[in-house]
Amino acid sequence: MFNIFNVLLQITPVPRNIPLPLPLPEWLLVFLLVFSFLLHIIFVNLMIGGTVLTLWCQIKGLKDKDYHNLAHEISRTITVNKSLAVVLGIAPLLSISTLYALYFYSATSLTGGMWIAIIPLVTVAFLLTYLNKYTWKVLDSNKPLSIAIIAAATLLFLFIPLIFLVNVNLMLFPEKWGLIKGFFSALLLPNVLPRYFHFLCASMAVTGLFIFWYFGRKSYPFEEYFERLTRYDIQKKAYSLTLAASVAQFIIGPLVMLTLPTKGFNWSLILIILAGAAIALPAMWWIWKSITGAPEDIAKHFWKVVAALSITVIFMGSGRHVYRATALAPHQKLVEIQSAEFERLSKEAREHPTEEKVELKLDTSLGNVAKGAAIFQQNCSSCHKKDEKLVGPPMTEMVSIYKNNPDGLKAWIKKPGKKREGYPQMPTLTQLTDDDRNELAKYILSIK
Amino acid sequence: MNFPMFHLDWLNDRFLIAMIAILHVFINHGLAVGFIPYITRLEQQGVSRSASNQITDLEWDAMVHKMMKVGFIITTTLGAMTGVGIWLSVSIVSPASISSLIRVFYWAWFTEWLVFVTEVVLILIYFLTWKNSNKTLKSKLLHIRFGWFLSIFSWITMAIIVSILSFMMDPGNWNTHHSLLNGYTNPIYLPQLCFRTPTAMLVAGVFGYLLTTIFTKKNTLIRERAVKQSAIWVLCWAPLSLAGAIVYYRVLPQAMLDNLSTAVGTLQFAQYYETLKYFIIGAISTVLVIGLFGYFNPKKVRLGMVLIPCLFAFGFLGIFERVREFIRKPYVIAGYMYSNLLRVEDYPLYKRDGILKYATYNSTPVITETNKVEAGRNVFILACSRCHTTQGINSIVGVFENMYGAGKPFDESSIAVFTKNMHNGRTFMPEFPGNDKELAALAAYIKHLQQTGDVIEGAQNEGVTINPLQSSDAVVQLMADQEKAAADSAAKTNSAASK
Numbered sequence: 001m002f003n004i005f006n007v008l009l010q011i012t013p014v015p016r017n018i019p020l021p022l023p024l025p026e027w028l029l030v031f032l033l034v035f036s037f038l039l040h041i042i043f044v045n046l047m048i049g050g051t052v053l054t055l056w057c058q059i060k061g062l063k064d065k066d067y068h069n070l071a072h073e074i075s076r077t078i079t080v081n082k083s084l085a086v087v088l089g090i091a092p093l094l095s096i097s098t099l100y101a102l103y104f105y106s107a108t109s110l111t112g113g114m115w116i117a118i119i120p121l122v123t124v125a126f127l128l129t130y131l132n133k134y135t136w137k138v139l140d141s142n143k144p145l146s147i148a149i150i151a152a153a154t155l156l157f158l159f160i161p162l163i164f165l166v167n168v169n170l171m172l173f174p175e176k177w178g179l180i181k182g183f184f185s186a187l188l189l190p191n192v193l194p195r196y197f198h199f200l201c202a203s204m205a206v207t208g209l210f211i212f213w214y215f216g217r218k219s220y221p222f223e224e225y226f227e228r229l230t231r232y233d234i235q236k237k238a239y240s241l242t243l244a245a246s247v248a249q250f251i252i253g254p255l256v257m258l259t260l261p262t263k264g265f266n267w268s269l270i271l272i273i274l275a276g277a278a279i280a281l282p283a284m285w286w287i288w289k290s291i292t293g294a295p296e297d298i299a300k301h302f303w304k305v306v307a308a309l310s311i312t313v314i315f316m317g318s319g320r321h322v323y324r325a326t327a328l329a330p331h332q333k334l335v336e337i338q339s340a341e342f343e344r345l346s347k348e349a350r351e352h353p354t355e356e357k358v359e360l361k362l363d364t365s366l367g368n369v370a371k372g373a374a375i376f377q378q379n380c381s382s383c384h385k386k387d388e389k390l391v392g393p394p395m396t397e398m399v400s401i402y403k404n405n406p407d408g409l410k411a412w413i414k415k416p417g418k419k420r421e422g423y424p425q426m427p428t429l430t431q432l433t434d435d436d437r438n439e440l441a442k443y444i445l446s447i448k
Numbered sequence: 449m450n451f452p453m454f455h456l457d458w459l460n461d462r463f464l465i466a467m468i469a470i471l472h473v474f475i476n477h478g479l480a481v482g483f484i485p486y487i488t489r490l491e492q493q494g495v496s497r498s499a500s501n502q503i504t505d506l507e508w509d510a511m512v513h514k515m516m517k518v519g520f521i522i523t524t525t526l527g528a529m530t531g532v533g534i535w536l537s538v539s540i541v542s543p544a545s546i547s548s549l550i551r552v553f554y555w556a557w558f559t560e561w562l563v564f565v566t567e568v569v570l571i572l573i574y575f576l577t578w579k580n581s582n583k584t585l586k587s588k589l590l591h592i593r594f595g596w597f598l599s600i601f602s603w604i605t606m607a608i609i610v611s612i613l614s615f616m617m618d619p620g621n622w623n624t625h626h627s628l629l630n631g632y633t634n635p636i637y638l639p640q641l642c643f644r645t646p647t648a649m650l651v652a653g654v655f656g657y658l659l660t661t662i663f664t665k666k667n668t669l670i671r672e673r674a675v676k677q678s679a680i681w682v683l684c685w686a687p688l689s690l691a692g693a694i695v696y697y698r699v700l701p702q703a704m705l706d707n708l709s710t711a712v713g714t715l716q717f718a719q720y721y722e723t724l725k726y727f728i729i730g731a732i733s734t735v736l737v738i739g740l741f742g743y744f745n746p747k748k749v750r751l752g753m754v755l756i757p758c759l760f761a762f763g764f765l766g767i768f769e770r771v772r773e774f775i776r777k778p779y780v781i782a783g784y785m786y787s788n789l790l791r792v793e794d795y796p797l798y799k800r801d802g803i804l805k806y807a808t809y810n811s812t813p814v815i816t817e818t819n820k821v822e823a824g825r826n827v828f829i830l831a832c833s834r835c836h837t838t839q840g841i842n843s844i845v846g847v848f849e850n851m852y853g854a855g856k857p858f859d860e861s862s863i864a865v866f867t868k869n870m871h872n873g874r875t876f877m878p879e880f881p882g883n884d885k886e887l888a889a890l891a892a893y894i895k896h897l898q899q900t901g902d903v904i905e906g907a908q909n910e911g912v913t914i915n916p917l918q919s920s921d922a923v924v925q926l927m928a929d930q931e932k933a934a935a936d937s938a939a940k941t942n943s944a945a946s947k
Contacts, residue, residue, distance in 0.1 A: 012920040015450035023554035101547035112454035112540040112908035119533035126525040181911040349797035382866035
C-alpha cells in the first residue's frame with residue numbers, strides 16, 4: 001500500500017491544494033503548458049543566442065568592417081525577439097500557475113528576492129540592447145564603449161535564465177524545501193548547472209538556424225551591408241554553429257539525465273528522450289552534407305532540418321513534462337489526502353462552532369457596577385483609561401458629557417459617530433447586548 | 449499558510465506590489481493606451497498639413513517619430529516588465545490569492561494574453577515600419593490607419609483588465625457567481641472605464657506635451673504648432689477625466705467607501721483624506737492651466753512649466769490606483785479570502801484549533817511557556833506579515849505606539865484585548881484568526897519587538913521549518929488511522945450482523 005510513498009523518505013512538507021476546481025480539463029492545461037512554453041523558450045533562445053553572437057561579432061568587428069556590420073544586423077533582431085519572448089512567456093506562466101501553483105509558487109517564494117529581481121534585471125538588459133542599437137552610429141568612434149554595453153547585456157542575459165531554472169527545478173523537490181535558504185542554496189542543487197548548459201547549447205543551435213534563414217531570405221538586401229562576406233559564408237557559419245551545439249547536446253543531455261534525481265524516471269520518459277535524440281541525427285547529417293557540399297546547394301535541406309529539429313524540441317519539451325508529472329505524482333497524492341482531511345475538519349468546525357464563553361472576572365468590591373466594570377475591562381480598556389487619553393478620550397470626559405444622559409451614552413456606544421479631530425473613529429461593538437450597554441453606562445457614569 | 453512566507457521587513461510586501469503596479473499603470477495608460485491615439489493624430493496632421501507635392505511634413509514627422517520612439521522603448525522594456533512584475537510580486541507575496549484567482553479567471557487572462565500578444569506585435573509593426581511607410585502616400589495613409597487600429601486594440605486590452613479589477617472589487621459577488629461575466633455587468637465596471645479612458649488620454653497628452661518641449665527648439669514654428677496641438681488634446685480630455693473621476697468615486701460600494709480614508713495610507717493619514725479631493729481638483733486645474741496657456745500663448749511654453757502638470761497628472765492617476773488597491777480590505781478576494789490569505793470559511797477551525805497547527809511551515813505547532821515568543825513570531829508571520837512589518841513601513845510596533853504613545857512600554861493584555869476586537873471598529877482589518885493562546889503569544893512577541901527591535905528576514909532568506917503535523921509522515925499516519933477506522937467499523941458491522 002505505501003510502496004508508492006517510498007520516495008518520500010526525507011521530511012517533506014505536505015501543503016494543502018487550492019480548494020477550487022481547475023478551469024479546464026487537466027490534459028488541455030498540460031498541452032497548453034508544454035506548447036506555449038516551447039514557443040516562449042524559442043524566442044528566449046533567439047534573444048540570448050542573438051546577444052551572444054552580437055557581442056562576438058562586435059569584438060571581431062574591431063578589425064573587420066563586415067563583422068561590425070553583421071553585429072549591427074543581428075542586434076536589430078534581438079529587440080524584436082526579446083519582446084516576443086516576454087509576451088509569449090505569459091501563457092506558460094499562467095498554465096503552470098494553474099496546474100502546479102503549490103509547487104511553483106513555493107519555489108519562487110523560497111527564492112523570492114532573486115525571483116523579483118528578474119524585473120529590474122530584464123528591464124536593464126533590454127534597455128542596454130536598445131542603447132547598443134540606437135547609439136550604433138554615435139559610438140562608431142568609440143567601439144570599446146559599444147562593446148562594453150553589449151557585454152553587460154550579454155552577462156545579464158546569461159544570468160537571468162538561471163533564476164528561472166532554479167525555480168522550475170526546485171519546484172520538483174518538495175523534500176528539499178526545508179533545506180533551502182535563498183536563491184544561491186537552491187542554485188547548488190546538483191542538476192541545475194547541467195540543465196543550464198543544456199539550455200545554452202539549445203539557444204546556440206536555434207540561433208544558428210535563425211541566422212541561416214534571416215540572412216538567406218531573397219528579400220534581404222545582403223549586398224547593401226557586406227563587402228567581403230557572402231551569403232554562403234554566413235550561412236555556413238550559422239549551420240556550423242547549429243551542428244556544433246547539437247553535437248554538444250549529445251554530451252550534456254546524458255549528463256542532465258545522470259544528475260536528475262531518479263524519482264521522475266519511467267520507461268516512457270526514456271523512450272521520449274531517445275526518440276527525440278534519434279530524430280536530431282538525420283538533421284545533423286543534412287547539415288553536415290550542406291556545409292561540406294557545393295555552396296549553391298547549402299539551403300537545399302534547410303526546411304527538412306528545421307522540421308526534424310522542431311520534432312526533437314517537441315519531444316524534449318514533452319519529456320521535460322513527463323519527468324515533472326512523474327516526479328510530483330506521489331506528492332500530489334499526499335496533498336489530495338491532506339486537503340480532503342482539512343476540508344472535512346473545516347466543515348465540521350463551521351457546522352459546530354465552539355461557543356466562546358466569555359468569563360467575566362467580577363470584582364465584588366465594586367458592588368452594583370462590578371459587571372459593568374468587567375465588561376469595560378474586556379471591551380473598552382484597550383482604548384479608554386480613567387483620566388488620560390489613550391486611543392479614545394478618558395472616561396472622565398465621557399462623564400462630563402453624559403452625566404445626566406445615560407441614554408445618550410448608550411446610544412453612542414450602540415452606534416458610535418466621529419466627533420474629534422485626531423481621534424480614530426470608535427468601532428461598533430457588535431458583541432454587546434442592550435443589557436451589557438446598561439451595565440456599561442452605569443459603570444462609566446459612576447466614575448468620579 | 450500553505451506557502452513559504454516571502455517577506456520584506458522594511459519595504460513592506462504590499463508596497464512592493466503597489467510600486468510595481470503603479471509604475472505599470474503609468475506606462476500602460478500614459479504611454480500606450482492614451483499615447484498611441486495621441487501620436488497617430490499628430491502623424492495624421494503631418495500629412496494633412498504638408499504641401500501638396502509632399503507625402504508628409506518631414507520635419508514634423510521626424511519629431512512625432514522621435515516621440516513615439518520614447519514611448520516604444522519605455523513600453524517594450526519597463527512597461528512590459530512591470531506588467532509581468534505585478535504578477536511575479538503578487539505571486540510571492542500573496543500566492544494563495546493569485547492562484548485562486550487564476551483558477552476562476554483563467555480564460556479572462558488567457559484572452560487578455562492573446563490580445564496583449566497582438567498588441568505587442570502591432571506596436572512593433574507600427575514603430576518599425578514608420579520610416580519605410582514614408583516612401584509613398586498610400587503606405588503612409590495605411591500606416592496612419594494602422595495606428596488608429598492599434599489604438600482601439602490597446603483600449604480593448606485595458607477594457608478586459610478593468611473587468612477583472614471590477615470583479616475583484618465588488619464584494620460578495622465572488623461567492624455568489626464565481627464567474628467572469630459578472631465582471632462586465634457589475635456596477636463598477638463602466639464607471640471605472642469612464643474614468644480610465646479619458647485619464648489615460650489626459651496623462652498621455654501631458655506627457656506628449658512634455659516631449660514636444662524637449663524635441664523642438666525654442667521659438668520655432670514647429671514648437672508653436674506642436675505645443676498648440678498638445679494643448680488642444682489636453683483641454684479636450686481634462687473635463688472628461690474629472691467627470692469620470694467623480695462618477696467612479698460615487699459608485700464605489702458603500703462598504704469600500706467607508707474604508708476610503710484609510711485607503712489613502714495608514715491610520716495617521718486619515719485626516720489628510722480631505723486633501724485627496726483637493727489633489728484631484730488641483731491636478732486637473734494645473735493641467736487645464738498649462739493647456740490654456742499653451743493654446744493661447746504657445747511661444748512662451750517651456751519644459752519646466754509642463755513638468756509640474758505632468759507630475760501632477762501621473763500623481764492623480766497613482767492616487768486612484770492606490771485607493772483602488774487598498775479599498776479591498778479586509779479582503780484580498782471579496783467575501784472569500786482575507787488579506788492575510790486565510791479563507792473566511794476556515795475561520796471557525798482556526799479559532800478552535802489555532803492557525804499554527806495547520807500552517808505547513810512553522811517551528812511551533814504547539815505553544816508552550818518556553819516557546820511563547822517564537823510562537824508569537826510565527827503567528828505574526830502567518831496572520832500579520834502580508835501588511836505589517838516589524839520595524840519598517842506600517843510596522844506593528846509603530847501602529848501600536850501610535851495608539852498607546854511612542855516609546856511607552858506595551859502592555860501585553862491591552863494588545864491582546866485590542867487585537868481580538870479590532871475588526872469591529874477597524875473594518876479594514878481582518879478578524880484575528882487564531883485561538884487565545886496564539887493571541888497571547890502574538891502580544892508577547894509584539895512587546896518583544898518593541899523591546900529588542902528584532903526583525904524578520906522572510907522565507908527567501910531564512911528558509912522554512914516544516915511543521916511535523918503537516919509533513920508526509922503525518923499524512924502517512926493519517927492514512928493508517930483512516931484505514932484502521934474503516935476496518936473497525938467493518939468489524940463492528942460484521943459482529944453486529946453475526947449476533
